[in-house]
Amino acid sequence: MLKTAVQEQLLPGDTLQAKWDFAQAAGYDAIELRGKGDLHFASRLDELKQAAKDGVVMPTVCVDMLHFFGAFDTSLRADAIAQMKSQLTVIAEIGGLGAQTPASYGMFSRRLPPFEPPRSEEEDREILLAGLTELGEHARREGVTLFLEPLNRYEDHMVNRLEQAADLIRRTGLDSVKIGIDSYHMNIEESDPAAAILAHADLIGHAQVSDSNRLQPGAGHLDWPAWLAALHTIGYDGYLAAECRLAGDPLEAVRSIPAFLQRSGA
């Protein structure tokens, strides 16, 4: 049985402790944190440490900002790198595994007008490699991992498929950078999601789950047994972290996820 986690904003309760009570009752093994900008995540350090002391399991943080290390704008890029470094440091400090980020989100899509981005592919690649290297080296110093998340073509124009993430990561030569896969994006981008997991088995470090329509697993039409079987096949021992929108009663929806994943072979 693979371990499950749920992002904190999906849980009811004013404190992480209260959220953890709900999560555990629903069958989750952990909470995935969200890291806002302006060093907000670092400002929560005391709260996070207390939660950890109280037994809340928080292995990962997923960035929650509107600019990223692949931004076109130099200063936004620099800020994104500073924020991610801080998030890696904080997640290390509370004994976590790592932090997840895409190259960009909502900045540009080659599938929408004006179709041609302001930066060449070569420049994109240089910038991504520089950012990944800087963040990966920081992660290594902190003893944690940076998870690079491929997003679908409408949300990012640079890293859409596992093979693109794998290529960049191999170029950095750092084992502190892995792929953070997401079932929803893979469903759009990979011709065979299960085969893609096998093909990049050595680099998969984290997994986020939502269904074909971005709703909670079970609310769409993904072939979950095939996807989960592929993760079992590669010996994946990380978490399946629910990052999704919720259909129906939100609390029921959150509660339904661990049992659904288990029924589907997790």
Add this chain to the structure above:
Amino acid sequence: MNSLLDRPVSTASVALTLRRGAARVLIDNWTGTSTVPSRTLYPHQWSWDSAFIAIGLRHLSARRAQQELESLLAGQWADGRIPHIVFNPALPHDAYFPSPDFWQSSRSGRTAGAPATPETSGIVQPPVHALAAWLTHQADPRESRRRRFLSRAYPRLAAWHDYLLTRRDLGGAGLAAVVHPWEPGMDNSPCWDRALHRVQPAAPEAFRRADLNHGHPADRPTDLDYARYVRLATDYREAGYDDRALRHGFAMEDPCFNALLIVSEHALAAMAHELGIDGASHTARAEELTGHLVARLWDDEAGLFRARDLTTDTLVDERSVTGLVPLVVPGLPHDIVRRLQDTLDGPHFSAPATRLIPSYDLTGHAFDAQRYWRGPAWFNTAWLIHRGLRTHGLHSDAERLQQGFLAEAGRSEFAEYVDPTTGAARGARHFSWTAALALDLLSADPKEPQP
């Protein structure tokens, strides 16, 4: 470090490694709508392979298992036959011989009801499909109902059986006949030798074998046999694949083929029940077929079933694994079950180096430990016999066979078949049905109700 490695590996971790290996083969060999038997040797979709593959694939993804069977059924002919190959249109025609150019299904088979597309072969393989469909349904009934899997598959599978029991009842005695050595699935079994020698071989320049590109000649059928296979298929094609127009040069009632038809009739009865249709006719048919199987093919002296050569109307004097597979039939008389159990344990089929069952009599005059169906032990027949042992409550024999199966599957890297005298892997590796059936033995609920 050595001491760590020398420690005995736990059974649980061996099973996990095997499960992962089997799943990897099935994921690697999946093409999007079906599974190739082997990436190197068999690039299209094969009929009974797909059925066995679905039986394992259902544990990995019930949806893929359904698609596997649906993709095969998309190649079904209007006369009901399920062709033994459905060709992948994306591949060049010379990727495999006999190719679509050889079978010419959409042209030569038009009158018999071949689809305009996809291209298929014109012959068939053993009818294990309804059993596979029922097991696939049982793996995830909710997904099956959501996709209306059974209601789409059932009429097609019923038409398939109708074809076999009407057009292919060539002996007129209620059993289905095969008209080419490839149809019973045991292509070059010594059982077919005598009948095949009556066939005039095709000229060598009439064909080019593709099976030798990746397979070792010592493991494969000989050139002369291959030329006879080509002749039979050519004659069938030239008759428009019309079973009533052609006097078949080769016609056999095969025990394994008919046993699978019986098991699949029972599966159709279960499907009918699930769909709210009266399935009594399927049960009655299964019982009738069981009677015919015993009356026409059981050899009490030898303690196994024999193929019947319809050209001479005699039982073929060879002992083959095909004669043991009927153990899978639920309603077999008790004394026959006991005799089959004795034969399995006796000198003809009890192999020294493997607990699997050799495809042909170890003491037989034509035994060849390496050549395809003339001796090597195969995993699908072992799975069927395992199912038969379980069906008849012979649980310790079944358990022993299961352990042997899993050990050989892992050791051989999911080989196509193994040498029964040495246990050495032969044929293709990462063979889909070997992986699928290993996954089934590792995953299936032993209390799964029989159809």
